[in-house]
Amino acid sequence: MSLSITSLANIAIDLQNGITHQDRFARLIRTLRQLLGSDATALLRYEARQFRPLAIDGLAEDVLGRRFALDAHPRLEAIARAGDVVRFPAESELPDPYDGLIPHHSDLKVHACLGLPLFADQNLIGALTVDGMDPAQFDHFSDEELRLISVLAAGALNNALLMEQLENQTPAANAAPATGKTGGTEMVGLSAGIEQLKKEIEIVAGSDLNVLITGETGVGKELVARAIHSGSARAANPLVYLNCAALPESVAESELFGHVKGAFTGAIHHRIGKFEMADNGTLFLDEIGELPLTLQAKLLRVLQYGDIQRVGDDNSQRVNVRVLAATNRDLKQQVLAGQFRSDLFHRLSVFPVHVPPLRERGDDITLLAGFFCEQSRVKMGLKQVVLSDGARDLLRRYDWPGNIRELEHAIYRAIVLARAGHPEGELLLQPQHFQLADAELKSLPTAAKTHPLVDNLRTATDDFQRQIIIQALDANGGNWAATARQLQLDVANLHRLAKRLGVK
Incomplete structure (x- = not known):
């Protein structure tokens, strides 16, 4: 018709x-x-x-x-x-x-x-x-x-x-229309928490305020920093990254502010620091809570006056840098414990932005799983990567203590396991392909608990055996004979059990 x-x-x-x-x-x-x-x-x-x-x-x-x-x-x-x-x-x-x-x-x-x-x-x-x-x-x-x-x-x-x-019309957006989501700053998700985060990013990006980004490990704080920079009037200038947790105290000052030749043993050349690299742009200080107290005072001076001084140099120079800082620590508690300067905390947290953990984002888990499935499919040259209903249910029930980073790695591992038996590259990811700790699984919905006890026991037993076999296989590099020895099973019996459980 x-x-x-x-x-x-x-x-x-x-x-x-x-x-x-x-x-x-x-x-x-x-x-x-x-x-x-x-x-x-x-x-x-x-x-x-x-x-x-x-x-x-x-x-x-x-x-x-x-x-x-x-x-x-x-x-x-x-x-x-x-x-x-x-x-x-x-x-x-x-x-x-x-x-x-x-x-x-x-x-x-x-x-x-x-x-x-x-x-x-x-x-x-x-x-x-x-x-x-x-x-x-x-x-x-x-x-x-x-x-x-x-x-x-x-x-x-x-x-x-x-x-x-x-x-979204702001002076920053008009100044840099070519940035935005195309630069790797898109946040996948439709939950209330992520929508609120996007609104806060839009509000603060157009200003020139310093921003403190808080959240657990793996939630995507660096992605938030990139989104703020991309939406700002500084978007055409550098976004410079520095992980404060990875800085030995002996070189931290040089990394931040640079040094002149002869400033210390091994300083055979002049070197500019991260602040100079980020001049007229943005400096992202990750894990700011790990910065030594001595350097916190020098960082505060830069934020107050815009002056930096290279190590070994008597002269200072002005820089125009916006600072975005991130931490998975409770900086207020660190201030009370004397481990973080209160004046620096207040300078950095003019506009605090909190990134919600994945376990609070509901159906975003499924959307992100699809995002990583497609990313991995393209990278690994596969024809198709599909999540089974059981796999989607498992991912929703898991608590994700490592957040988005853990989900990305879990998807990638599952694809590697599934691909082993499908060289043609058309993969259907099943629950057994995911090595997720049972302790982190949320309770099943009420409807799922109405099956007879014997069914529940059989399912739980199969799931436990499946996880043990997959973990042992992974530990033994996929060698079935070595896995059988570790599990104290006859190798033929292990093959039969693995086939029944869907591992093979």
Whole structure:
């Protein structure tokens, strides 16, 4: 059946009724999926030669966290280049980015695929993708009907982008329009905590205030610093990084302020310090709580007067540097304990920014898992990396004491384990591929506890054996004979047990 005027009018009405841009986009693709009878639809934003999903329907939740680079996805590149409706033939050899990512059809390839590029003033701003499992699913819709849909969607997306631009309009944004999210500063997530963090970054980036970034290890404090710098009027100038925890006290002053030739044994050349490198830019001092007290006093002087003095030099010079500092410590407690200067603390924390731990970010865990799956897939040259329902559930239940860094490493390890048995490069990550400590798992939802006790016992026993085998294999470099000896099992019995548990 063809699209009626009424159905197109309903799309337009839906786009007006949404309270937020996200709500309008969700209504749009939900309505489109129903009208076109598709198995999956997605609205993608185009930026920096990649497509970023804004709303999905009928696709795995982690797709929202994936970033589809044109260089790695020839179908999406064809849509970006087309300028009009794209219909991919069922026998197309171009891999579909959503293969394995449509729930209930994860073992099947997408057969019907439409791409509708979205334009504003002849500039590509996004795309709609419509996918189905039946090769003839969309044959009865004309290109003209599909073009009308793309015009409606493009108008809605362009309005959202213009509103976003107006909301974020600051002198800094106008001075450096080419920075922003394309420089590796995008924060993946839609939770309330991460949305609040993004707002705080937007507020403080346009000022020239010093910022203290707090949060646990692995939450992404350096990413926050890069985002603040990218959104500032200093974005065209250097962002210089210094890890205070890695500085021996004997060289810390030279690292910060530089030295002149002959200042000390081994000083055979003049050397500029991090402050001079960051002149007119930003200096990011990571793990600021580790800075020795003697250097804290000298850092305070720079923040107060803008003067630095190289080691061994009688002359001082002025620098114009914005300081961003980060710590996973409680600096207030360190001040009370006499381990951190109170005056420096107040100078640095003019605008404190707290980065929430991953365990407080809810569904962001799934989005980040999808982000790292796609990143690893491209880096490792794999055809497909898909998370099973069980794997997604496990990742949500885990407490992530190491936060985002631990999640990234867990995804990478799981891919390495899964790839060992799939040289063709189409991977489905299962719970057994993740080596996560049981002590850090949250309780199962109530519904999952209603199974008979015997089932729970069998599942728990299998999970325990699976983890032990995987850990032993990892410790023995994948050598099955050595693993059998460590576990005091006959190697043939170990192979049979591993096969039953899904390890092999």
